[in-house]
Amino acid sequence: MTLLPQQAPERRSAVGRDHDRLFPADPATRSIARDLYERVAHAPIISPHGHVPVEWLVEDRAFSDPASLLITHDHYVTRLLHASGVGLDELGVGGASADPREVWRRFAERWALFAGTASGYWILESLHTVLDVDVPLSGDTADEIYDQISARITTPALRPRALFETFGIEVLATTDDPLDDLSGHAALAAEGTLGRVLPTFRPDRYLDPDADGFADNVQRLVAAESRPHTFAGYLDALARRREYFIAHGAVSADHGVEVPDTLDLAADEAEALFAGVVSGVADARERHAFRAHMLLQMARMSVDDGLVMTVHAGVVRNHSSRTLRRFGPDTGHDIPRRTDFVGGLRPLLERFGLERDLHLVLFAVDETVYSREIAPLAGFYPSVYIGAPWWFLDAPDAMARFRSAVTETAGFSRGSGFIDDTRAFLSIPARHDTARRSDAAFLARLVVEGRVDEATAAAVIDDIVGPQPKRVFKL
CATH class of the missing domain: 1.10.2020.10 (uronate isomerase, domain 2, chain A)
Structure with a gap:
C-alpha cells in the first residue's frame, strides 16, 4: 500500500511499547493492519466533541x-x-x-x-x-x-498549547453553557495561533425541569436576551443564543438525556407545559413531556440554523444520591441503562428525519442498541449518523464489537468518525490512536476474509479519521 504523506507533527512511539499493539495475532492479518494503520497514524486529530476547558488553552498555565x-x-x-x-x-x-x-x-x-x-x-x-x-x-x-x-x-x-501542537490537533471542540460569553474562544480566534477551537452549545440545564435551578436558569436566559417570560420568548432566547455560538464558530449542539423521547405538541399545549414547569407545579409526567418536546424543538432549530445535533442518551446521572450530595455531579457514579431510540425519536424523525441539512448524531451506552436500532435508523434516514463508541464502550474490544454491530447494516459511511469525548487532555492522542488501531484491525480482517479488497480498506480508513468527521460535523 502507498502510505499517505505525514500530515501532522509525528507523535513518538511509546517507549518500550509494542508497535503492533491492538493488532490481530495472526501474522498475515497483522501485516495488513499495520499497513492500514501507518496510513493514518500521524493524520491530524479531529475532535468535534470533548470537554477540555478553553481556559487551559487561553491561559496556557503549567499543569x-x-x-x-x-x-x-x-x-x-x-x-x-x-x-x-x-x-x-x-x-x-x-x-x-x-x-x-x-x-x-x-x-x-x-x-x-x-x-x-x-x-x-x-x-x-x-x-x-x-x-x-x-x-x-x-x-x-x-x-x-x-x-x-x-x-x-x-x-x-x-504546557497546553505546546501539547495541542504536539498532538497534531486540527479541530478541538469544547462544551459550553448557553450563557457563556465565549470570550476565551474569541481570544483564541483573534490570536489565530492554534488550530480551530470551537464552542459547543450544551443547553441541558435550560431544557430539563428536573435540573437544579431550572426556573432560575430559564429566567436568566430570557433576561439575557430581553425576551418575554413566555414559551415563545423562551424559544426565541434559545435561538438567539445558538446564533451567538454560531458567530463564535460553533458547529454543534449537544444534548445529554437519560431517555431520548421526543414529543410534538401544539403551541397552546407547549405554553401550558412551560408555565407548569417554570412555576414548579408540573408533575413527573408533565416534566417528561416538556423534556421530550424540547428535544424535538432543538431538532427544529438545527434544521433552521444548521447546528449538528448530537444526542448522548441512556445514562442515569448521579446514581448515588449520597455521593452527589457530598461530592457533586460528574464524580464517577453515572450508570448506563437500556435505551429506546426507535420509539423515542419517532416523533422527531417523522417531522425532520428526511431533512438532509439536519445532522443528528446518536450516541449510546446500551451496546445492543447499535445493531438493533441506531444502525438501521442511520441506514435509512439521511439525517441520522451513528455516534462513535462512547464512554463505557470506547475501549478496544468494545470498538471491535461496535464495528461488527453497525457495519453490516449501515457500512462505514454513516458513522461520525471517532469522538474522544474527554476532559483528560493528555489522553486525547492515545484515544484517537486506539480507534485508528482498532479500525485497522477490523478492516484487515475483512481483507483477509475476502469481504473487501485492500484498496477499499485503504480508502475507508483514510476517510474515517478526517474527511468523515468533517462532513458529519460540517467542518
Missing part, C-alpha cells in the same frame, strides 16, 4: 501536579479506585482537600486494578508517549515517577 493531571479529574480512574475502597475525598474529588502525592501513591499502589481496562491503557500511553516515563508503575516507584512527572510538567513543552 499543577501529576494527581490532578491524570487522576483526580478523570472519573474513569476515580470510580474504580472508589470501588476498591478508596474514598473519593482521599482522591481530592469534588474539591476535597488531599495531598497530590498521597493521591498518586494510592493510585500507584493499586495500579494492578487497571489491568485490561481502557483507562489503564490510556494512562500507560500518556506516561510513555507524552511524559517519557519508562519505569514500571507500582507502589515502590510511585514517588520516583511522581517527581519525574512533576519536573516534566513545568517545562514549556508540556
